[in-house]
Amino acid sequence: KAGVTQTPRYLIKTRGQQVTLSCSPISGHRSVSWYQQTPGQGLQFLFEYFSETQRNKGNFPGRFSGRQFSNSRSEMNVSTLELGDSALYLCASRWSGDQETQYFGPGTRLLVL
Amino acid sequence: DAKTTQPPSMDCAEGRAANLPCNHSTISGNEYVYWYRQIHSQGPQYIIHGLKNNETNEMASLIITEDRKSSTLILPHATLRDTAVYYCIVFSSFGNEKLTFGTGTRLTIIP
Numbered sequence: 001k002a003g004v005t006q007t008p009r010y011l012i013k014t015r016g017q018q019v020t021l022s023c024s025p026i027s028g029h030r031s032v033s034w035y036q037q038t039p040g041q042g043l044q045f046l047f048e049y050f051s052e053t054q055r056n057k058g059n060f061p062g063r064f065s066g067r068q069f070s071n072s073r074s075e076m077n078v079s080t081l082e083l084g085d086s087a088l089y090l091c092a093s094r095w096s097g098d099q100e101t102q103y104f105g106p107g108t109r110l111l112v113l
Numbered sequence: 114d115a116k117t118t119q120p121p122s123m124d125c126a127e128g129r130a131a132n133l134p135c136n137h138s139t140i141s142g143n144e145y146v147y148w149y150r151q152i153h154s155q156g157p158q159y160i161i162h163g164l165k166n167n168e169t170n171e172m173a174s175l176i177i178t179e180d181r182k183s184s185t186l187i188l189p190h191a192t193l194r195d196t197a198v199y200y201c202i203v204f205s206s207f208g209n210e211k212l213t214f215g216t217g218t219r220l221t222i223i224p
Contacts, residue, residue, distance in 0.1 A: 004156070033211065043157070043200075043214035056211055090156050092212075101147075102212060104156035 002027065004093050004105035012111045018079040021108045025072050025093030032074040033102060034066060037088040049074055078110075086112045116140065117201045122219040131188040133218050135201030138182040144205040146177060147212070148186045150197040150220075157200065157214075160186065196222045 005024045013019050025032050033056075034046040045058040049068035068074045072093075078085055088109050092102040118136040125131040137146065145164050149157040161168055161175045163184075168175045174187040188195055200217040 035212075035214075042216060045211035045213065048211065058211065088154065092156075101159050101162065103159060104149075106156050107154075109154070 004091060004103055006089075006091055006105040006108050008108060009106065010109050010111075012113065013081050014113050015081055015083060017081050018077065019081060019110060021076045021089055021091075021110075023074045023076070023091035023093075023105060025074070025091075026103055029093035029095050029103075030072055031094045031100075032068055032072065033092045033094075034074070034076050035090045035092065036060070037090060037107070038084075038086070043090070046076070081112045083112050086110060116203050116213065117215050119199070119201055119215060119218045121216065122221070124221050124223055125188075125191045127193060127222050127224050128190055131191040131195065131220060131222070133186040133188075133199050133201075133220065134183065135186070136183045137201070137203045140181050140203050141205070144203045146175065146181075146184050147202045147204050148173070148175065149200045149202065149212075149214075150195075151200070151217070152194075152197045160199075191220075191222045193222050193224065196220060 007022045031050045033048040035043050037043045047066050048056040052068045063079045066076045088107045090104050090107045092104045094100040094102045145162050147162040148160040151157045161170055161173050163175045163177055177184045198217040198219050200214050202212050
């Protein structure tokens with residue numbers, strides 16, 4: 001079974017721009033979560049989507065948004081990029097039964113100049 | 114906030130067993146103990162999880178104390194490719210789906 005895939009793997013943007021990252025979950029998984037990882041803050045939860053609905057959200061500003069499509073693929077959008085948004089963005093999928101394990105993708109490394 | 118405490122770093126000789134401790138003294142009854150590892154700049158990799166019984170899979174063993182306030186991840190024969198940051202996480206999917214990662218333990222396997 002193919003793992004979680006994320007595109008693009010690397011991205012360079014400038015301040016004020018917006019960016020959209022994509023995540024394809026493992027086949028059959030209905031839940032997709034997004035995380036941000038920076039050297040200073042570590043790995044932090046952004047939000048989770050299940051059946052096209054956001055059902056949990058971390059403490060990030062409204063510039064960070066996401067959505068999920070009917071095929072469970074998910075996108076994350078960051079508007080008005082700031083230098084501090086430079087990070088590794090990870091997505092994780094799971095089937096969404098109780099205690100189901102989350103499996104992570106390789107991440108998208110975003111650099112904001 | 115992370116609900117676990119791990120040593121920031123550990124070394125282990127190649128071929129020996131690596132024993133990584135984790136304290137989770139405030140764990141609640143429906144929370145599982147999960148272990149992930151992250152090799153530099155890659156996504157976290159699931160290793161193992163358990164509730165109260167010891168668990169073993171092809172990657173590792175997980176020993177959970179009877180009071181569930183601490184656990185130990187054991188890599189039986191460490192190789193250089195096991196060098197990574199190891200995260201111990203307590204997690205329950207009932208009403209709270211997010212994984213909360215702490216700072217983990219940076220394990221270095223020494224040749």
